[in-house]
Amino acid sequence: EEEEDEDEEEEDEEEDTMDPPLLGAAGGAPSATGPVETVGPAPSVHGQVVPAGSSSYRVIVHVDLDCFYAQVEMISHPELKGKPLGVQQKYLVVTCNYEARKLGVKKLMSVRDAKEKCPQLVLVNGEDLTRYREISYKVTELLEEFSPVVERLGFDENFVDITQTVEKRLHQLQSDDYSVLAVSGHVYNNQSVNLNDVLHVRLLIGSQIAAEMREAIFNQLGLTGCAGVASNKLLSKLVSGTFKPNQQTVLMPESCQDLIGSLDHIKQMPGIGYKTTKRLESLGISSVHDLQTFSPEILEKELGISVAQRIQKFSFGEDNSPVTPSGPPQSFSEEDSFKKCSSEVEAKKKIEELLASLLNRVCKDGRKPHTIRLIIRRFSSDRYFNRESRQCPIPSHVIQKLGTGNYDVMTPMVDILMKLFRNMVNVKMPFHLTLLSVCFSNLKSLPTSKKGSIEFYLTPSSSTTSHSGKRTYKMKDTHMEE
DNA sequence: TGGGGTTAT
DNA sequence: ATAACCC
Numbered sequence: 001e002e003e004e005d006e007d008e009e010e011e012d013e014e015e016d017t018m019d020p021p022l023l024g025a026a027g028g029a030p031s032a033t034g035p036v037e038t039v040g041p042a043p044s045v046h047g048q049v050v051p052a053g054s055s056s057y058r059v060i061v062h063v064d065l066d067c068f069y070a071q072v073e074m075i076s077h078p079e080l081k082g083k084p085l086g087v088q089q090k091y092l093v094v095t096c097n098y099e100a101r102k103l104g105v106k107k108l109m110s111v112r113d114a115k116e117k118c119p120q121l122v123l124v125n126g127e128d129l130t131r132y133r134e135i136s137y138k139v140t141e142l143l144e145e146f147s148p149v150v151e152r153l154g155f156d157e158n159f160v161d162i163t164q165t166v167e168k169r170l171h172q173l174q175s176d177d178y179s180v181l182a183v184s185g186h187v188y189n190n191q192s193v194n195l196n197d198v199l200h201v202r203l204l205i206g207s208q209i210a211a212e213m214r215e216a217i218f219n220q221l222g223l224t225g226c227a228g229v230a231s232n233k234l235l236s237k238l239v240s241g242t243f244k245p246n247q248q249t250v251l252m253p254e255s256c257q258d259l260i261g262s263l264d265h266i267k268q269m270p271g272i273g274y275k276t277t278k279r280l281e282s283l284g285i286s287s288v289h290d291l292q293t294f295s296p297e298i299l300e301k302e303l304g305i306s307v308a309q310r311i312q313k314f315s316f317g318e319d320n321s322p323v324t325p326s327g328p329p330q331s332f333s334e335e336d337s338f339k340k341c342s343s344e345v346e347a348k349k350k351i352e353e354l355l356a357s358l359l360n361r362v363c364k365d366g367r368k369p370h371t372i373r374l375i376i377r378r379f380s381s382d383r384y385f386n387r388e389s390r391q392c393p394i395p396s397h398v399i400q401k402l403g404t405g406n407y408d409v410m411t412p413m414v415d416i417l418m419k420l421f422r423n424m425v426n427v428k429m430p431f432h433l434t435l436l437s438v439c440f441s442n443l444k445s446l447p448t449s450k451k452g453s454i455e456f457y458l459t460p461s462s463s464t465t466s467h468s469g470k471r472t473y474k475m476k477d478t479h480m481e482e
Numbered sequence: 483t484g485g486g487g488t489t490a491t
Numbered sequence: 492a493t494a495a496c497c498c
Contacts, residue, residue, distance in 0.1 A: 437486090
């Protein structure tokens with residue numbers, strides 16, 4: 001076994017080669033599907049330039065770690081391996097390993113039910129996400145070595161656009177190498193692979209890269225997971241779950257209709273959530289086929305043009321959304337839920353705890369938040385959606401003290417948060433909260449070099465030009481000092 | 483029903 | 492600031 005030199009990807013323009021349309025008109029789709037998967041105005045994301053007018057197909061891999069929190073806990077506590085293990089947050093088992101699943105424990109099962117089903121179940125507390133978050137980002141960083149285009153979805157899933165990586169390998173191949181090409185992992189539907197079909201060959205190479213990704217994640221981090229390889233995010237995500245722990249599946253275009261047809265309810269379509277499902281059901285739409293054949297005009301009226309067009313495309317397996325590199329997080333938050341919090345001092349204590357953890361995290365990140373938000377949940381039988389929030393800019397003198405351990409940044413921050421609190425909660429009246437959360441957002445990098453420096457925050461002003469002939473600048477909106 | 487995240491309006 | 496979506 002020799003090292004494959006993975007090396008970097010450059011601005012190599014691997015375009016041309018007019019290819020057949022992506023999805024064959026398989027499976028009697030009644031509505032006009034149009035040119036499938038053409039990306040109109042060339043989205044140029046990280047060098048994924050799509051020449052205007054050329055048909056574009058992509059190779060996307062969805063990587064989905066197996067019961068992630070449970071795996072992390074088994075790495076931290078090897079003595080737990082082999083035992084049925086659940087990760088607990090408050091009175092919920094949020095995930096569990098496969099030993100526990102065999103014994104009937106399900107994700108998001110209450111601790112009571114889980115213990116009843118499985119008395120030997122070992123529970124560990126998973127309310128502190130620090131380790132999960134750290135390892136989650138290690139996985140993302142590892143995947144970024146294969147292609148810089150990696151989008152996170154939660155802590156345990158990533159999309160990777162490996163179109164360019166595949167192209168590079170394809171062009172490195174000699175024609176007589178084709179005979180040694182073999183798919184890695186499962187092929188959806190057991191469909192046969194045609195080595196004369198350029199799309200098949202690209203997806204096949206994609207399956208090999210997916211296998212290398214999973215190998216790297218296992219060798220370097222000790223984690224197992226699934227992968228799905230397909231021509232867009234929707235399909236890669238759907239296909240990754242077909243063989244479940246620690247296996248991978250590639251979808252050839254001809255099996256697309258079978259894949260989406262395998263869903264027994266539209267709710268299983270990623271992107272169609274609780275609310276949309278309810279509205280679709282009120283229209284009599286419950287299966288993928290219902291959605292495919294429903295009048296687009298009526299759908300647009302009910303859901304708005306944006307959602308309607310997007311999800312109706314989903315029903316045909318079409319999804320032109322790009323893999324958007326996540327980069328560093330847009331926000332940091334800490335939350336805690338509880339049975340009851342009904343006094344201001346009690347709330348202040350909890351807020352101080354949340355804030356202390358957050359300050360720690362934000363300090364390690366290096367960037368500085370410019371916005372702070374407080375979120376509450378009031379007690380109500382009304383089940384879900386009862387969160388309210390208030391946010392405000394962080395005063396610049398507080399921001400500056402952020403990195404420096406010397407100064408007390410807690411006090412001014414707590415003062416701000418308590419003002420936000422009193423803005424939402426009338427403390428002179430009885431109240432009953434069940435959740436508090438603090439969020440830092442609007443993160444900005446420190447002014448480091450030229451580009452990160454003063455000019456970054458100023459925008460050229462045409463209205464005024466100084467007599468010296470030098471350009472003058474205006475402040476770019478909000479909270480800046482000096 | 484936890485403790486997080488994202489984008490769109 | 493909220494509403495929708497994702498895990």
